[in-house]
Amino acid sequence: MPLLIAIDGPAASGKGTLAKRLAGHYGLPHLDTGLLYRAVALALLDAGRSLDDHAAAAQAARTLDAERLDDPRLRERAMGEAASRVSAVPEVRAGLLTWQRRFATDPQGAVLDGRDIGTVVCPDAGVKLFITASSEERARRRHLELAGRGETADFAVILADIEARDARDASRAAAPLRMADDAIRLDTTDLDANAAFDEARAIVERARGSMS
């Protein structure tokens, strides 16, 4: 049976890092679904459109080009905020759902990370993880990460950004950020990336044991 791993959680919880490592360990393809929403936002901005132009956003989601996912600008801090705005538009979510589902049906299995993977995109995933950490710890991680890329910003500004984005993602009507009833919560506030990977791998192994 293909191994499908769904990973959700708030901003900078470490879900992307964990997803990549699990995918490497199990030899599975990995999709960072946040990049899709970031790419829709960037396509709008590049076309000189407003992020509030829902028709243009829906069109950008339907016609998204995979090559755009390599654009380094997608990783900029402002793009996380812009992605959160377009991701509340139901037609954008619908446009990206087909793409994500196709990826998830890879016969080998797959790892997807985002906000609604366990609840909407892959409700039947064999393993669902919900990664959390305190907002201060997440802001600390993002601050370090941005500094490493030469993008400087105040810790307080990053913390406020992260909290505002989580609140928007959790309160929107369309596929809000929430833990699936059958997901396992992993709080990584006091875990480094290696320790989080070890815990997650143990969870995956237990789930695989009960699948076979």
Ligand code: CDP
């Ligand atoms: O994908 P998401 O926004 O949830 O977070 P990420 O980009 O995977 O991780 C944000 C930063 O936290 C990265 O620099 C990681 O190395 C670091 N980190 C982590 O991923 N996991 C931990 N348990 C601790 C730190």
Ligand code: CDP
């Ligand atoms: O890395 P970080 O957690 O900061 O952000 P991301 O995962 O790249 O996601 C950027 C934004 O896209 C989020 O704040 C969400 O609004 C949206 N998103 C979503 O709505 N659904 C997903 N499956 C993934 C991302």
